[in-house]
Amino acid sequence: MIALWIVIGIIAILIIVFIATYNGLVRLRNQVKNAWAQIDVQLKRRHDLIPNLVETVKGYMKFERETLEAVTRARNVAQQLPPTAGAGERAKAEDELSTALARLLAVVERYPDLKANQNFLALQEELTSTENKISFARQFYNDSVMKYNNQTQMFPSNIVAALTGFKPGEFFEATVAEEREAPKVSFP
């Protein structure tokens, strides 16, 4: 009789642990999803800012048609990616847009009139901030994916993950080299 109760007790504990682990995995997966949605929001915001930026800048930068076109083109490519595109593909298109934008903002230095324009200053603030938000959202997404993947691969939660079909998530990789490297400081 006692043996039976012990067996029932052990089974009950196992079930509770299973449920807790499962719920933990669901929570992590939702966090990954939310983090991904956050990246999406910020990317969309950047796409929305660009026509405005190009419009403001165009009048001042007569000789930078190519730079402007590169930005518009990169934006269109990134915007027209199908929603089914994976994290890696998205990251590549968005990184190209980042590069094009960085080039544009570097060129702005040559146009003092533009730099005094209130409208442009406000846009520049929005653009800088959106770039930051994208990289922070990306940072949080990657952290979340790492945490989630660890859970799905480590014992004992990997058993629960395998039984209930949790698949590892994909990282949003940064391909821009300088973003990966710490600044080098050298003393003469």
Add this chain to the structure above:
Amino acid sequence: MWEQIRSNQTRTIVLVASLGAVFLFLGYFLGLVFFNNGTAGVIVAIIVWAVMNLVAYFQGDNILLAVSGARKIGPDDHRRLYNVVEEMKIASGLEKMPDIYIIDDPAMNAFATGRDPNKAAIAVTAGLLQNLNRDELQGVVGHEIAHIKNRDVLLMAMCSVLLGTIVILAWYGSRFLFYGGMGRSRRTTSTGRGGGGAIIIMLVALVLMVLAPIAAQLIYFAISRRREYLADACSALYTRYPLGLASALEKIAKSPYQLRTANQATAPMFIVNPFHRKMTELTSTHPPIAERIRILRSMAGASLADYDRAYREVKYDRRGIIPGAAAAGLIPIRAPSPEPTDEVRQARETSDALWRLGSYTIIECPCGTRLKLPPTFRELQITCPHCGRLNPV
């Protein structure tokens, strides 16, 4: 890598538990002295504590915001601040955007409130906004967001209520002992229940009444300092740029102004201690600013493990501040933002926000003059005093 924060909690819990122990001890011995019953004393102490907690809970965080004269801003009142807070909200994975307040004060400081991370607020002084560039502001806001995310506000509120209860119990206890207690001791001797035991209890109670508030205060300071270090580490992790916070702290340390509205009770909430008074390390809510800067500056990467390593080097403390952080992966420090610091623009941005908070309207005249119209101004047009143009209001 977020799990490591939890292992830091253990030591905080030990400290909080010792604060609780001081509290219960005091209650027990006061009970022995006044009711001849330790348990009754503990119960009375807990009732006092519960009432204080209720008061603190219902009066809420708004007290702090109200006494510091903070005014709430919307997204368009100060774009840069709003954006930086949103950036840090995203980086920390906080679910809801905290409310943002500006304090019209030239002192450089900031604080966070809100027991619940979903109902939090961040307040920043105008002095801070005027003097910090984007990276520095980001570091400070990251520190405040970390306080919210780590639930430090709740922790420190609980601890300060506990501390306050201990101080009140000890104070009233000593008064009663001197005035009412004399009669009681006479009575106990006359009924013959006194003797050696009662005197010892009396002595212990006396010693506790003197020492408990001091001990509690020291423990409270220790908890507060620990949370400050942790918030610095988290800020570095969120921003991936510890140098931003370091240089912000340098500027803050150099600032000659002292916050007009701060007081002892609100001190641990700020990013740096709002008082300039010289304090020893043991009796301050904040770690020495120079030490915090040195730790941040000597970080090799941006992870919590890097902070822990730097902490151990600077403090010669083998135990570190975030135990268990060693396992975290490599997180490099990012490059500084390219944005040049335009101090005139920063100052103008901040003063505009303050004017707007006072319901002033700001009009840009095409000649570059900025007209600030008070809320009482009722005309439809205004002549620019500089170039004579008529501007619609």
